[in-house]
Amino acid sequence: MLTQPFAEALAEAEQLIASAPHVKSERDLAEGHDYLAGGIQASLRLAWAYQRDFPYFVQSTGPYQKMGLDNPDTLYFHAYLRDDAEYVVTGNRGTTADLSFQVLKGDYTPVDVPDSLTAFDDRAIDIAPDGGFEFRLGPGKAGPGYFTLGPGSAMLIVREVYSDWATERRGTIRIRRADQAGYAPPAAPGNGTTGTATAAKRYEVAGKLLLSRIRTFLAFPEWFYLNEPVNTLTQPRATPGGLATQFSSVGHFDLADDQAMIVTVPAAGQDTAPYQGLQLGTMWYVSLDYINHQTSLTADQARTDPDGQLRFVISERDPGVANWLELTGHTRGYVQLRWQRLTRDLGPEDGPQAEIVPFSEIPEKLAYYGSARVSPEEWRQRIAARQAATAERMLG
Numbered sequence: 001m002l003t004q005p006f007a008e009a010l011a012e013a014e015q016l017i018a019s020a021p022h023v024k025s026e027r028d029l030a031e032g033h034d035y036l037a038g039g040i041q042a043s044l045r046l047a048w049a050y051q052r053d054f055p056y057f058v059q060s061t062g063p064y065q066k067m068g069l070d071n072p073d074t075l076y077f078h079a080y081l082r083d084d085a086e087y088v089v090t091g092n093r094g095t096t097a098d099l100s101f102q103v104l105k106g107d108y109t110p111v112d113v114p115d116s117l118t119a120f121d122d123r124a125i126d127i128a129p130d131g132g133f134e135f136r137l138g139p140g141k142a143g144p145g146y147f148t149l150g151p152g153s154a155m156l157i158v159r160e161v162y163s164d165w166a167t168e169r170r171g172t173i174r175i176r177r178a179d180q181a182g183y184a185p186p187a188a189p190g191n192g193t194t195g196t197a198t199a200a201k202r203y204e205v206a207g208k209l210l211l212s213r214i215r216t217f218l219a220f221p222e223w224f225y226l227n228e229p230v231n232t233l234t235q236p237r238a239t240p241g242g243l244a245t246q247f248s249s250v251g252h253f254d255l256a257d258d259q260a261m262i263v264t265v266p267a268a269g270q271d272t273a274p275y276q277g278l279q280l281g282t283m284w285y286v287s288l289d290y291i292n293h294q295t296s297l298t299a300d301q302a303r304t305d306p307d308g309q310l311r312f313v314i315s316e317r318d319p320g321v322a323n324w325l326e327l328t329g330h331t332r333g334y335v336q337l338r339w340q341r342l343t344r345d346l347g348p349e350d351g352p353q354a355e356i357v358p359f360s361e362i363p364e365k366l367a368y369y370g371s372a373r374v375s376p377e378e379w380r381q382r383i384a385a386r387q388a389a390t391a392e393r394m395l396g
Contacts, residue, residue: 006207120147245341276299
């Protein structure tokens with residue numbers, strides 16, 4: 001049966017979801033099934049998109065294909081590479097807060113983070129006045145506009161990061177193998193034995209991708225989050241995986257309905273980090289619903305207090321403040337702060353402080369509580385703006 005390998009992988013994946021250690025309720029399991037559905041979509045698409053000689057960018061994750069604590073402020077793209085070929089990357093910069101590139105050796109697995117062979121942001125390439133750019137990746141010697149592909153280079157990841165969803169303009173990007181312009185890949189096999197074998201192989205690959213995806217991101221939080229004390233955030237540190245000019249602070253929360261976490265962190269400012277953002281994630285290590293709920297905020301979206309601090313309130317109940325991050329019914333999950341396009345390394349003084357307070361004491365515990373207040377109508381306007389901006393940003 002053509003799809004049998006994928007069907008067997010799907011059954012195994014369903015068992016992995018059901019037996020995940022954090023599944024404590026029917027809601028946990030229902031979210032796991034949604035997560036599985038996204039993984040199925042992504043794995044099938046990736047198996048059919050594997051092309052190293054005539055590559056193209058594929059959206060790696062999105063609102064309905066989440067993985068790896070996806071950042072609500074980021075569009076992720078990737079293309080496959082071979083380390084002995086030369087590639088031309090062209091596009092238009094757009095006006096987003098950050099645009100970064102990373103070459104990986106292999107992919108994430110349940111036991112390892114792939115080696116980052118090359119990582120840089122758009123400050124390392126020439127940008128024309130109209131936003132246009134072009135650079136090359138290949139086995140040659142690095143130089144202006146040329147980045148060396150080390151042995152084992154397998155994937156180019158692009159992250160386009162927004163700080164102000166409403167005003168920043170999406171760019172464009174394209175990749176091609178330098179010596180294949182004007183040529184075409186071999187015609188797809190017909191309906192005979194060869195074509196059937198190719199399709200069967202792709203279903204088998206899709207099954208392996210699905211299982212690896214689930215196993216990896218069930219294990220990943222154990223490495224970087226769950227060994228930290230609950231309801232705390234780490235000091236800023238270089239983000240694991242070799243990302244260029246990005247630091248992060250991570251933690252996991254466990255909050256009762258009558259509790260809130262107040263996170264206080266200095267606003268980094270454009271001179272230090274054009275992008276600074278905080279987000280929440282489920283125990284499946286994916287973002288919460290960021291379209292219809294405020295489960296993430298960037299420095300541009302948040303209110304900054306007169307003392308230069310950003311103060312976020314994480315709670316299930318509505319505290320009536322602008323920087324409320326909604327738990328949407330989750331008592332446990334992950335929290336992460338990111339700083340990107342940094343101009344310097346960050347120290348403890350740049351990092352966050354987390355305090356757990358009774359919900360009823362927020363007005364006393366939250367500095368500048370009066371100026372942080374929003375009305376129900378103002379809150380609805382904030383959510384409407386998120387919905388509109390996401391729809392436009394995610395189009396295509």
